[in-house]
Amino acid sequence: MRKTWTWGLLALGTAALIYGCTQPSAKMADATIKGSIEDRDGHKVANATVWLIPSTDVAAMGKSPIEVKKDAKNDEPLEDNLAANRDRYLKGKSGADGSFSVADVPGGKYFLYVEPADATYLPGGDKSRRSLSSAEMSGAPVTIKISGNTPPGATYVGTSKCLDCHEEHESFKGTLHRLGIQVVGKPSQLQDFSRFPNYNQGLNKLMAGTKFWFHSYDKARSFDKYQISDKAPADPASVSFTATFYKDSDGVLKFRTENAKDPADAPRVYPVELAYGGGVYKQRYLFRVGPNLFPFVQYNQLGDNSFGDRSRKQWRDYHADWLFNEETRKLVNPSQAKSFDSQCASCHYNGYTLTKTAAGDFIAGSANDPDGEMDIDGDGKNNEINLGCETCHGPGSAHTKAKKGYKSASIVSPDKLAAERASMICGQCHDRPQGHLKNDQPVNAEWKMMLPGTSRNVWLNQYTTREGAAPKDFWADGIHSKSHHQQYTDFIKSSKYRNGNHLVACGDCHEPHGKAKFAHQMKKDAHTAEACTTCHTNRTDMGKHVMEKTKCNIEPSKITCSNCHDTKTMQTGAGMGKGMVGKDGKNYWMNDITSHIYDVPLKTNIGVKGVEPGKAMPIPYTNACGAACHNTSNL
Secondary structure: OOOOOOOOHHHHHHHHHHHOOOOOOOOOOOEEEEEEEEOOOOOEOOOOEEEEEEHHHHHHHHOOOOOOOOOOOOOOHHHHHHHHHOOOOOEEEOOOOOEEEEEEEOOOEEEEEEEOOOOOEOOEOOOOOEOEEHHHHHHOOEEEEOOEOOOOOOOOOOHHHHHHHOHHHHHHHHOHHHHOEEEOOEOOOOOOOOOOOOOOHHHHHHHOOEEEEEEOOOOOOOOOOOEEEOOOOOOHHHEEEEEEEEEOOOOOEEEEEEEOOOOOOOOEEEEEEEEEEOOOOEEEEEEEEOOEEEEEEEEEOOOOOOOOOHHHOOEEOOOHHHOEEOOOOEEOOOOHHHOHHHHOHHHOOOOOEEEEOOOOOEEEEOOEOOOOOEOOOOOOOOEOOOOOHHHHHOOOHHHHHOOOOOOHHHOOOHHHEOHHHHHHHHHOOOOOOEOOOOOOOOOOOOOOOOOOOOOHHHHHHHHOOEOOOOHHHEOOOOOOEOEOOOHHHHHOOOOOOOOOOEOOOHHHHEOOOOOOOOHHHEOOOOOOOHHHHOOOHHHOOHHHHHHHHHOOOOOHHHOOHHHHHOOOOEEOOOOOEEEEEOOOOOEEEEOOEOOOOOOOOOOOOOOOOOOOHHHOOOOOOOOHHHHHOOOOOOO
């Protein structure tokens, strides 16, 4: 599906004013750009159109507020500019040998964007990420590498099959995308936990035996309606039920619920089959009821029971309300409609599918793999219940069958896509829209996830019923994310996504195969200036930069870019502890998920100024790192 608009003369003139579209020069320029288009195997690509998209147009678009809606005209920097200006942009077409030529190119900078003739290849190309001057491009032939596409009918073969040939990516087994879900006590052959020695702190506590009291029910809260304690609360009447975790004689982790309101109500026992998370910040546990799995209880690695905020203690309730009915005061089983299969699994499973049985149960499926974590669909074959190679590269059956030297046309290469499509691969799950299951999973009407290489507009139109996060998932300014897994939600608002120089994609900073040694798969240590100055070469003098921006004279070694620009506005675990103390003596909190807007939220922000410290949006002024230059006395 492609965006199309019919432009009248007035609309055309308006677009030129808004986006600063470059008009054809009356004076013939002497620059001629020549080059060739090829795939990763070096095969020449014929009949593809090479567009020259002026960097000034993309820069102008970046200054307009982004529209988060279907068919928006400014949320895809290259594709939207091209859609609005196809009749005026310079272009060339590749011949049978893949060569192209564009004559009379005015001086200036351009993004080279390839539009293939058919669906064998995907749009973009590796020269679509950075703008190049006409002088640079005319000096020597330009070679553009483009990505293949997933052929119709291709099926998933599993990560083990991919690694048979791509041994150089064995490090993928140690990424949190591969370690996210584990069978309790039985990690798969595709999971390497060696980099995370404390991964199962929470799970080990449960295996050793732990009893929880669920008390002080508050129906106004979302998933943590109960306060949870591993000690009996002072007021026994506030307790609704208890849950006791233990390792049974058969070696299986189980928990038993007991009704504190009605001792005559028979206890219930559930087996815990899976643990989710543990690498950073939190871990949850999935128990089975019939054919379905459900999450229960959250362990916060950085939690502290001395904190007054219930969300920042070591243990946190996670949907205990599914196990107890406050109206009837009886223990209950969770509703089938709340299963992990139908509510969560699409963003975790490689090659996700979903089937609804005649009994009303939802059974998720995923790619078969002999080294997969477990057989989730009952067909006798293990499945990958974590992200796999094909999550980002597309189903690989055609790729594995292709002859050597002819494989790249049948698989997606994210680094050869335009940045906006490459980031969409990550963005589909690091966002919070609603899909066709009426929950946060971005699935289409057939309950499937998008294939890598899909454009943002197709994703919005076919895979979402609500384009973005709900108002409650943002702070009071409506800009900065409050809820977790919204990094893409933030990122598309940043200047890195829309600008005239370098269109950044997630893979520019993060190493998806896990080869980098730094946290969060960062290519550079986020706690050093190098994480930013690798690109921002004019910001290497940290002391000078801080003085220019804040008039604060600080020892450069005591501060780095992330202290100000990577504010952790979102919370997923307990956060990073206490921040600064306000003038009323109350504590500001530090959260644990970085905003990807990369701005510096000010103390004048509506989510901060005059807001009770415990409820304020974290900013550099309220975090401990802000103590070097700022205080909270006038907030």
